[in-house]
Amino acid sequence: MPEEFIRYLPDEQSTVILGGRLSSLHGLILLYGELGAGKTTLVRGFLRTLGYRGVVRSPTYTLIESYELSGRRVLHLDIYRLSNPDELDCLGIREQQSRDSTLLVEWPERARSALGIPDAEVFIHYNGVARKVLVRGLSKPAASIVKLLSDKK
Numbered sequence: 001m002p003e004e005f006i007r008y009l010p011d012e013q014s015t016v017i018l019g020g021r022l023s024s025l026h027g028l029i030l031l032y033g034e035l036g037a038g039k040t041t042l043v044r045g046f047l048r049t050l051g052y053r054g055v056v057r058s059p060t061y062t063l064i065e066s067y068e069l070s071g072r073r074v075l076h077l078d079i080y081r082l083s084n085p086d087e088l089d090c091l092g093i094r095e096q097q098s099r100d101s102t103l104l105v106e107w108p109e110r111a112r113s114a115l116g117i118p119d120a121e122v123f124i125h126y127n128g129v130a131r132k133v134l135v136r137g138l139s140k141p142a143a144s145i146v147k148l149l150s151d152k153k
């Protein structure tokens with residue numbers, strides 16, 4: 001059974017904190033939301049909590065940034081500029097997935113079928129003023145983590 005929760009994100013810091021809490025999720029994590037919704041900010045919190053201290057660059061032009069952190073490999077993708085889902089193969093995503101990496105993908109709707117079945121989905125709704133996030137755990141391990149986080153408040 002999928003598990004989900006909704007939270008308001010009143011400021012940037014709350015997005016960073018939520019990203020940090022989500023860092024116990026593994027596998028394929030899809031990040032939905034308009035430009036400026038806070039997807040990259042969330043990834044920054046995720047990486048910080050895993051001990052990354054450097055600058056988190058938006059992979060808008062590089063499409064992919066990879067991080068080796070405390071025994072985990074984390075890939076951050078922004079595929080907004082992908083013109084063809086087949087281009088994903090050039091990035092070696094599948095090979096990375098088989099090596100147990102965690103993938104955080106901004107604009108997954110650009111290559112939905114090429115990405116495979118997600119473990120978790122994050123939808124950030126932004127109307128220009130307020131931000132609200134829905135976090136959904138789909139795989140069994142992701143669902144139990146999401147349930148834990150939603151109980152915690």
Ligand SMILES: Nc1ncnc2c1ncn2[C@@H]1O[C@H](COP(=O)(O)OP(=O)(O)O)[C@@H](O)[C@H]1O
Nearest residue numbers: 009010011012015035036037038039040041131
């Ligand atoms: N919850 C929030 N409240 C206010 N501003 C936010 C929040 N989350 C992120 N921001 C700000 O919104 C801007 C865009 O965020 P970014 O993470 O780059 O968006 P995206 O990757 O979705 O395009 C940044 O300046 C960031 O500081």
Ligand SMILES: [Mg+2]
Nearest residue numbers: 039040058106
């Ligand atoms: Mg971004």
